[in-house]
Amino acid sequence: RVLLRDFFEIYPNQETPLEVPGILGRLVVPPAFDAVIGNPPYISYRHITNQAAIVNALASDTELAFPKFSGKSDAYVWFIVHATRFLRQGGRLAFVVSAGMIFSDYGLPLIRFLGHHYRIKAVVDSIVERWFPEADTNTVLLLLERETDAELREQNEMRFIRLRRPLAQIIPA
Numbered sequence: 001r002v003l004l005r006d007f008f009e010i011y012p013n014q015e016t017p018l019e020v021p022g023i024l025g026r027l028v029v030p031p032a033f034d035a036v037i038g039n040p041p042y043i044s045y046r047h048i049t050n051q052a053a054i055v056n057a058l059a060s061d062t063e064l065a066f067p068k069f070s071g072k073s074d075a076y077v078w079f080i081v082h083a084t085r086f087l088r089q090g091g092r093l094a095f096v097v098s099a100g101m102i103f104s105d106y107g108l109p110l111i112r113f114l115g116h117h118y119r120i121k122a123v124v125d126s127i128v129e130r131w132f133p134e135a136d137t138n139t140v141l142l143l144l145e146r147e148t149d150a151e152l153r154e155q156n157e158m159r160f161i162r163l164r165r166p167l168a169q170i171i172p173a
Contacts, residue, residue, distance in 0.1 A: 007079065008057040012086055032088035039096040040076035042137040054078050067113040073106035074098050080110065080142075084117050087146040093118070099125065099138040118144040119156040126163040 010016070014029045048054065058064075058081055069077055076097045083093055101107045102123070114120055124141040131139050147153045163170065 006053060008053040008082060011057070033086050033091060034088065035092045035094070036083040036086055037094045038079060038083065040079035042098050042135060042139075043075045048075055054082075057082055064117065067109040069106050069109055072104075073110075074100060074104075077101075077106060077110050081113065084146070089146055089148055091146045092121075093142070093144040093146070095142045096131070096139050097142050099140045101140070101142070114144060115153065117146065117148075119147045119153055120158045121145055122159040122161055124161045124163065126167070128164060129166045131167070 005016070010029055012029055012031045015026050016029065017026055058078065064081065064084060067077070067081065074097075076095065080093070080095060080097075083095075087093060101110055121143040122141070124143070125138075147156070
């Protein structure tokens with residue numbers, strides 16, 4: 001099933017109209033997913049037109065420790081926080097995000113948030129190619145696994161991977 005909506009207007013367990021031509025009904029968003037995969041927009045939060053929806057979506061979650069991101073944060077940080085509430089224990093998150101998470105001011109609260117909710121499996125970077133040459137931003141692959149147990153998160157072994165060959169040489173066609 002595909003539900004085409006603003007991500008920040010959808011919540012786990014939410015009942016929503018099902019908009020399939022010729023079919024009337026309602027859809028209940030599952031309580032948890034095995035994976036969330038995305039390539040959120042690379043745009044500063046200041047330039048986002050649905051800021052109110054984002055703030056409302058994130059403020060309504062009492063279980064997650066809402067990070068204190070600055071107004072300079074890229075939009076993807078908000079997508080990661082919201083996606084967290086959709087993942088079951090052990091569920092995976094794979095996002096293509098700006099490499100700014102590693103060196104920007106807003107990266108520190110994001111990394112803290114990830115450390116409180118995930119086992120960081122890998123952050124993958126490439127020094128030989130830009131994965132989106134038309135984008136103004138260098139990107140990394142962020143691979144996470146949802147973990148609610150603090151002790152297991154602390155035992156996690158993180159991998160920071162820097163590719164020295166193009167993906168086409170590493171992954172067969």
